[in-house]
Amino acid sequence: MKPKFITISDSIIKKIKSGELIPGDKIPSENELIKNYKISNTTARKTLLEIESKGWVRRIKGKGTFVLNRTATHQLVRTLGSIDSTRKGFNESLKAEGLTPKNIILEKTILNEGVSAAIVGRHVIIEGPVLKVHQLRYADDELMKDETRYISLTLCPKIDALSTEISYFKAYEQQYNLKINDIRQTLSADILEANSNKNHFGTTSNIAIFVLDSAVFADDGKVIEIEYSYYRGDKYKFAISAHPEYGHKSDD
Incomplete structure (x- = not known):
């Protein structure tokens, strides 16, 4: 026995x-x-x-x-509609899986005019000033994600002084005491041409990518963050959370 x-x-x-x-x-x-x-x-x-x-x-x-992540190709599974998964952030999630994260900042600037985007059929706006952070996200020295975030400096003053390696989601909740009321996300597929100036993955041939658009809303309906990111199509799988921690106003 x-x-x-x-x-x-x-x-x-x-x-x-x-x-x-x-x-x-x-x-x-x-x-x-x-x-x-x-x-x-x-x-x-x-x-x-x-x-x-x-x-x-x-x-x-x-x-x-x-x-731990034991796949030979380091294929990552990420869950849409999960507050817990979003709260962890990229770096913490990789460390938990036994992988080594690395970030390269391509742009970190303040936009005074604000930004807007269409997320799940809804036009969302962040009034300026807005922090724009464009960075490349690596796992064990392999580029996995090309990430661009736009964050409200009105709701999160001086967040530009924080390290880009933090979980921004945790910062919203813990440092700025913002209650996250909703996360809206759309996931689509596309092809990046090898010679495109948008292709930072260093491939010599065209590459399949996932494109994630998302917006994070406070309980008063104001937009805290808009994200627009490319994920390597051969390195990611996406799951859907049927039981998100907060009640969402729309399907994720």
Whole structure:
């Protein structure tokens, strides 16, 4: 008969293999294992060590134990409509998956005239001044995402002084005390030509990309952020959250 910690670790690994738990997801903590399986703290600790020793997860001190990205191509799964996924931010998500993030800033400037965009059939506007941040996002030195954000400096004064490596979403909530009421996102597919000045991926042939447009709204309906980003089509999969943490005003 298998020891209890092996039986429990096998069941969690099975969830990872099946995709029920995806890279970056947090697995149950020692206390949660003790409560859910009615086991001792020693057995719970052995369970986590067993899963980690097999290379499925990684412990991050003070944060928890997260599922690692074990795909040879570092294909990433990202969830649309998930407040939790958005809150983590690019860097934190990659670190949780055992990947090393790197950012290269192409442009960081203040636009006094503001910006507008069409998101999910709605025309959204951020009045100036607006912070524009255009950066390239890498995982293990491979360019994964070409990201442009426009952030309201009226709602988030002096956010331009913060590092671009932060989770902006957390900054909205924690530093500016903004309540996020809605996130609207559209995802489409396109082809970037190899010689296009918009193609920063360094490919010698045309490349398939996902194009994500999104807007983050405060509880008073004002737009905090607009994002327009390219994701490498061969490096990403997108999932849809059917149970977002906040009630959205439209489908994501």
